[in-house]
Amino acid sequence: MSCTMAAPDAGSAGHAPPPAYRRAGAALAAEWIKLRSLRSMLLTPLLGAVAFIGLADLAVKNNAAGWAHLDVVQRARFDPLGINFNFVIIGILLFGVLGALVVTNEYGSGLIRTTLAATPQRGLVLAAKAVLAGLVAFALAVVIVFTAFFTGQGIFSGAHAPHVSLGDHNVLGHLVGTVYYMTAAALIGLFAGVLVRSAAAAITSMFGLLLVLPVLADKITPDAVTRHTVPYLPSNLGDEMLHHHQGLSPGAAVAGLAAWVLVLAGVAAFSLRGRDA
């Protein structure tokens, strides 16, 4: 009896509660174990890397081979960076799904109940998850984006087609923006996963929100409502940030993506604290 009572007593009355940094460290350690042992954590980025880099190189190779046969107008329009990064949306989708799986897998297996019993500070759990998933997504995105860039531009230069290098105007900004976009997608997926809790719903909403909705919304005539909503869909913000067409400035698009992440984080934290697991 005294043995079972001792531990909680020691924590609640005998000593002060562990300092916040130690609790945060423990939460981060626990989330890290779960994150790196997630099977999709290996498969999804691998698929993302193969799709992103492979497709980019394929597109570059085809365009490089066709360069010699282009007329003057087509040559003026030739955009080596754009061709290299035509498949950003596929990376965005995979990162969004990856973020969602970090959470929904835990709900699917029921592990979330253990997690929340061990760390009743649910906001801390969510913060630890978001920090680690964000860092991992960022690191993966850096590797994928820069590999795609160097291989793609290497193929262009090998074929004597126009190519750009890191020092050229706007190039580094474009790459950093792509990395930021992919990281934001992973976090949007993670927080959406907290909200819907099931893998099926989370993955479907990721594809709907990031891929299909912008295409459909494009076909609706701009009126008072759509003019002020459609440009703020996450993939339209990302597109605007990378290829400044009209309307929003790249800075506003960056802020818009950050707002998506922060607002979803707030809603997810609120929902996680209020709901049973």
Add this chain to the structure above:
Amino acid sequence: MSAQAATVPSRGIRLDSRLRATARSEWIKFRSVRSGPFVLVATALIVVVGAWLLGDANRGSYLAASPAGKAAFDPVFTVLQGIELAQLFVGALGVITVTGEYASGLIRGTFVATPQRAQVLAIKALVFAVVVWACCTAMSFAAFFLGQSVLSPAKHAGIGDPGVLTAVFGGGLYLTLVGLLGMFIGVLVRRTPAALAALFGLLAVLPIVFIEIPGKITKNLGEYTPDAGEQAYQLVHSGAYALGPWQGLGVLAAYVAVAAVAAFAIILRRDA
């Protein structure tokens, strides 16, 4: 002893009553999946409200369009484009009809009760196809009539016009085939995330890949991705091969058939 006696005559149960029993149990499972009705209602909302929004939007832009733009205008496809979003929901429903059963472990009970696994899968697909086809065809017609009434006075179509009835039926058939594709992929991979990723990859990502990579091969094969089925609800067909509605549906049906053959082969051999 008496339990054994009771099971012996079951060998003699006739095929039709066995099929009826399987159909009944599959129907119970289908309608008691919580997401089922929700998904169908969401699909109906997307398709029908989408038709209203798209019709409203295109009425103005049609009247302002150039003669060439007016000639190329497809009033049926224009209002039925909500299907592009709805297919994600119907496809996901097909996936979780199967993967949900694997996740909960119910599939083991199902196979113990009905060891004829091919029969289980066939009836499951049949029940799913009938329900989804009925719902999706109804919403395709509702979207068509609503959309056309919103489109007028711009160019709009009557249900009796050439090709229109096929196209409106095609909307429901397309969604049903997408759902079945999701279902058979679900049998193949058994896990919800992997199956959804595979299905959405085939439907939504593969066409982008073919469009973005220039070259002869991608150009020739690009029209034969699963979303060729979208030709079903179009009146105007473009592209090098200009697949018609039935050819387009045939391409999608071929993908479904391949997935189905693999699913039937694998479900007989694998443990549950």
